[in-house]
Amino acid sequence: MPNSQVQKNTILEVKELNAWFGDFHAVKNINLKVEQNDILALIGPSGCGKSTFIRTINRLHEEVPGARVTGEVRLLGQDIYKMDPVKIRRQVGMVFQKPNPFPGLSIFENVAVGLKLSGIQRKSILTEIVEKSLKQAALWNEVKDKLNEPGTSLSGGQQQRLCIARALAVTPPILLMDEPTSALDPISTARIEDLLQDLKKYVTIVIVTHNMQQASRVSTKTAFFLSGELIEFGDTSQVFTKPNKQKTEEYITGRFG
Amino acid sequence: MDSEINTLQQLKHQISIMGGYVEKALEEATYALIARKVEHLDNIDKIEEKINEIHVVIDAACFKLLAKLSPFASDLRLILACFKMNNDLERMGDHARNISLGTRMYLSRKEIPLEKDFLQMTNEARWMVKAALDAFVTKDAEKAQKVLEHDDVVDQLKDRLTQQMKDLIKKDPDFVESGIDLILFSRNLERIGDLATNIAEDVIFIASGDDVRHGGIAVDG
Secondary structure (H helix, E strand, C coil), X not given: CCHHHCCCCEEEEEEEEEEEECCEEEEEEEEEEEECCCEEEEECCCCCCHHHHHHXXXXXXXXXXXXXXXXXXXXXCEEHHHCCHHHHHHXXXXXXXXXXXXXXXXXXXXXXXXXXXXXXXXXXXXXHHHHHHHHHCCCHHHHCCCCCCEHHHCCHHHHHHHHHHHHHHCCCCEEEEECCCCCCCHHHHHHHHHHHHHHCCCCEEEEECCCXXXXXXXXXXXXXXXXXXEEEEEEHHHXXXXXXXXXXXXXXXXXXX | CHHHCCCHHHHHHHHHHHHHHHHHHHHHHHHHHHHCCHHHHCCHHHHHXXXXXXXXXXXXXXXXXXXXXXXXXXXXXXXXXXXXXXXXXXXXXXXXXXXXXXXXXXXXXXXXXXXXXXXXXXXXXXXXXXXXXXXHHHCCHHHHHHHHHHHHHHHHHHHHHHHHHHHHHHHCHHHHHXXXXXXXXXXXXXXXXXXXXXXXXXXXXXXXXXXCHHHCCCCCC
16 A cells, blocks of 8 residues: 555644744744654754754743743644643653763663653563663664663763663653754764664654755655744655745755755 | 866756757758758767767766765756756767768768758757757746647658658659668657657756656656
């Protein structure tokens, strides 16, 4: 059966979403849907609102003094702005530009920390989930014999995969990644990009990237932001070969930005 | 010459130069045939050499630009289209040379008064080449569409001319060789028209991203 005929579940639905920093209107009236197994790439020049947008999906944006949000963000049908923000942040994994393993915690503890916070204490369960998460993050073979060593002892690329494993441990429906490879070398970047193709079987991914080649390589959908507006949203193959909007064309061919 | 092509603008310029050589080769070959002036064939081998040289240069430049620029959208479409147009132009040069080689023989045989259809076919084929190249330079999809509409005209003229030559040969076997020559010339002109059509389709692809080949068959993915 052709892919277009396969019924997919909507994981994330954003309706009329706006975000402000004080008086500055950073994200303007965004509407989009992300389906199961999609990898959505957010592209656009610096300051276009893509990182702010991603931070509205796990309610991190409102932590900034003076910041506010209107509109709806529905995760598996539930409006996250009507839920406990702490619970949301536990559910929605996020990986940042710079790997940030918790200092002082071992590799094992770094992955287990979210599970423990959500009340799982039994060692056998923790061990099982940590191993599964490290395997999903393609890190298990490199760390299985040194799980008690500090997470910060790993290389940059390994630390980033450790952060991915940490995010996956709580089995989030969606994984947010804000320029996750911009601080990594090309080989570590390639490993993370390969990893994303495996991960999309388990988790829907939203990734912010400045690297156009990366967006075209890894994503199934692409959203182009400019000055806080969503200019174009569509299948990645369409956006990068035959964009519908002139502004998208100009940006991805390097005419501006 | 490869190192001179570092931008898409330079690539377009080289395609235009190559197109100019193809037009010149076709003009000289058809003029020599129609006006029975064999001296006009002397330059064609040199023009053909130039075409072959640029053919290799443009191939290498497309390869290099794809690797260096990692292009998207209209830039990607332009490079892919130039890569294909490059081959089509080189083939056009070969067909012009075929006409040139045949003309030397043809002019030594029993003369057939050239019919109106042959002259029209020559003009149509040359117009198609020129219009396709103009459409490329100005990125004019409407003009390219007009080229596509002319392809049937050339095909019909070729069929008519072939029939006329068959009838003539049956009536007077002295015209066998020159009649076959004219059939071959018309086949070369028809192929040139087809290749001009390919270029026009590429121009539409560059301008709009639409693949109109074979009636625009939809392709997934």
